[in-house]
Amino acid sequence: MQKTDKFKGVKIAISLVMVLITATTAVLLYTDILKSSEEADAATLLRQGSTGAKVREMQTKLKRWGYYTGNVDGIFGSRTAQAVRYFQRVNKLSVDGIVGKQTAAALGMSLSGGSSSSSGDVYLLARLVYGEARGEPYTGQVAIAAVALNRVRNSSFPNTISGVIYQPGAFTVVADGQINLTPNDTAMRAAKDAMNGWDPTYGCLFYYNPRTATNAWIRQKPIKLTIGKHVFCA
Amino acid sequence: MEKIGSAKKIVIAIGVGLLSAIIALSVALGVIEHKRRSANAQLNNLYEKSYSETMTSLETISTKLSKVSVLEGTKLRQQLLNDVWRECGIASSNLAQMSEGSENLNEAIRMLNQIGDYCQYLGRKISTTQLTETESGHLDTFGEAVSQLNTALAEVQNDLIRGGKVDSSVLTNLSSVTEKIGNIDYSSIDYPELIYDGPFSDGLDDRETKFLNGKDEISVERGIELIAQYFEGSSDIVKQGETKDPIPSYIYGFKYNDREGSAYISKAGGYVVQFDSYCEVTEPNLTDSQCVEKAKVYMEKLGYSNMEPVWVSNNNSTVYINFAYTENDIVYYPDLIKIKVCSDTGHMVGVEAINYIYNHVERDLEVPKSIDHISIPASLSVSSKRFCLIPTEWHTEILCYEVVAKKNDNTYYIYYEAKSGEEEKVMLVIDEDGQLLI
Numbered sequence: 164m165q166k167t168d169k170f171k172g173v174k175i176a177i178s179l180v181m182v183l184i185t186a187t188t189a190v191l192l193y194t195d196i197l198k199s200s201e202e203a204d205a206a207t208l209l210r211q212g213s214t215g216a217k218v219r220e221m222q223t224k225l226k227r228w229g230y231y232t233g234n235v236d237g238i239f240g241s242r243t244a245q246a247v248r249y250f251q252r253v254n255k256l257s258v259d260g261i262v263g264k265q266t267a268a269a270l271g272m273s274l275s276g277g278s279s280s281s282s283g284d285v286y287l288l289a290r291l292v293y294g295e296a297r298g299e300p301y302t303g304q305v306a307i308a309a310v311a312l313n314r315v316r317n318s319s320f321p322n323t324i325s326g327v328i329y330q331p332g333a334f335t336v337v338a339d340g341q342i343n344l345t346p347n348d349t350a351m352r353a354a355k356d357a358m359n360g361w362d363p364t365y366g367c368l369f370y371y372n373p374r375t376a377t378n379a380w381i382r383q384k385p386i387k388l389t390i391g392k393h394v395f396c397a
Numbered sequence: 398m399e400k401i402g403s404a405k406k407i408v409i410a411i412g413v414g415l416l417s418a419i420i421a422l423s424v425a426l427g428v429i430e431h432k433r434r435s436a437n438a439q440l441n442n443l444y445e446k447s448y449s450e451t452m453t454s455l456e457t458i459s460t461k462l463s464k465v466s467v468l469e470g471t472k473l474r475q476q477l478l479n480d481v482w483r484e485c486g487i488a489s490s491n492l493a494q495m496s497e498g499s500e501n502l503n504e505a506i507r508m509l510n511q512i513g514d515y516c517q518y519l520g521r522k523i524s525t526t527q528l529t530e531t532e533s534g535h536l537d538t539f540g541e542a543v544s545q546l547n548t549a550l551a552e553v554q555n556d557l558i559r560g561g562k563v564d565s566s567v568l569t570n571l572s573s574v575t576e577k578i579g580n581i582d583y584s585s586i587d588y589p590e591l592i593y594d595g596p597f598s599d600g601l602d603d604r605e606t607k608f609l610n611g612k613d614e615i616s617v618e619r620g621i622e623l624i625a626q627y628f629e630g631s632s633d634i635v636k637q638g639e640t641k642d643p644i645p646s647y648i649y650g651f652k653y654n655d656r657e658g659s660a661y662i663s664k665a666g667g668y669v670v671q672f673d674s675y676c677e678v679t680e681p682n683l684t685d686s687q688c689v690e691k692a693k694v695y696m697e698k699l700g701y702s703n704m705e706p707v708w709v710s711n712n713n714s715t716v717y718i719n720f721a722y723t724e725n726d727i728v729y730y731p732d733l734i735k736i737k738v739c740s741d742t743g744h745m746v747g748v749e750a751i752n753y754i755y756n757h758v759e760r761d762l763e764v765p766k767s768i769d770h771i772s773i774p775a776s777l778s779v780s781s782k783r784f785c786l787i788p789t790e791w792h793t794e795i796l797c798y799e800v801v802a803k804k805n806d807n808t809y810y811i812y813y814e815a816k817s818g819e820e821e822k823v824m825l826v827i828d829e830d831g832q833l834l835i
Contacts, residue, residue, distance in 0.1 A: 177411045184415075184419060188425050210679075211679040212678040212714040213714070215713075238711070238714065239714075240681050300657060300659070301675055302658075302673050318506075318514065320506070321489060321493040322510065330493045330494070359717055359735060360752070361671060362751065365644060388648070
């Protein structure tokens, strides 16, 4: 009896070690080797309210096949949505009136690509905004994009949007990979506004969250204004 | 005996299990280490590439600057100065890839950008006037500064090769040289003020807000009244903050059309400098022109008069409209205000008047009596022509003759300098989809 008990203790100990090693291996494999990073999905959705060339292309197809009778005007209104739902029903797709990857494939069109370089910049800016300031008030999100654009125009920083965003050490979300998250509509709108000239920071080049910032250098800069959680400096 | 036998089996089983677990762990660690190494190597390769591209650009800049110093004509010098500008851009963006917030390298980036910008300016200038002695002197100084930077970076490269440290992080090794770059006395380069009111401006804060000159300062309370007046139906107006420069303003937060928004009101005169919100349009039912009509009404309400729409673009059913001040059929593009309108409710969700506030002022323009000296290519089918004032990168203004024309389905905006008839600027409408030319 004593012997078996002794064995039991050793067995449990060794099993625990095994479980521990297996778990460590699994965690390592999961986090590093098998890590499927949340890659940004460049494809965008077309839904009611969308406008542009892709909407036009979709309307043309729907009209040619008799699903749509309205004007090909590049504006995704309620009649277009009806046509999309009709198309989805006939083609046994999930009927939601939104053109995602599958519906687009059934329509024989691609949602990504064909975008000009400027819209690529908007998308990159939106990713920065989403990473740095999701949950901030709208003006605060526009402000982040505006700071990046102010840097592009300033001589101390690179002269392109991607140069500024990917400058080593410039933005924490680039360092920790959050820049690769897919931005939401609000972040896209904020980026677009900043590209169109809105600058709630009045030309600021830096910002930080006074609660979490540890960089002493940036804390010495005079604060120009506060928007949401961030303070902005020239 | 039996017990011991089964115990042995158990021990063997546990041993095998333990062994395979350890093997799995070491394999995993091995793979991770391998991946880490190859990622590191790739990163180092990128640094190396940035590094050598910087070196090549710096050499090109030095060479071209010294070539400029022995020339007197226009064409070749212009070409060389433009090349310098382009190479400075390449060098600075490559340096930025290696900078990691290093102050010394940032100084070098700034220097390269400023040199490039200045050379671009001189390149434009020599088409009409000769360089002054000071300007030529600046070019010499630039040449020296660039070769110093070049030497400093070359020494690091030598260190790297000699020490066989090429595999280790270039970044850490660079720090030894950033000190040297820091020793270059940039302040000795006297950048002309005129230029540095430009796009790479460090003196943006000093820009004059021409429109607000002589306007009376308003109180915080008056600002609240004005918000209620400008944004009809707004509620819960609170002052969120204020800014001193470049445009002294009060910032108010308020509820408007069921959404939180914030607006910047200039302390002088109480004008809306900026307001921004957004809308999620699912039932677009207003056409772009209907939105323009709505925007015109908002514009009047905000106290900006004589504004004509010059550009409309529809972005997912939010319509952006650019207005420019117009007087006697002359469009003043520097005095620009942008309005955002939702194409379902017709609500205004954005105002951006910074340019107007900086630039708008009574101007006295001399418009040429005839346009005979302006030759428009016969291959273009012209849809509209008019005089206009356009802003330059250096915040100056040029009176131009604007021709909107089509060729091969592309729409172009061509600007001829009003007096000389020289082509000043050309713009191509990239994607006309959702954009309306007015």
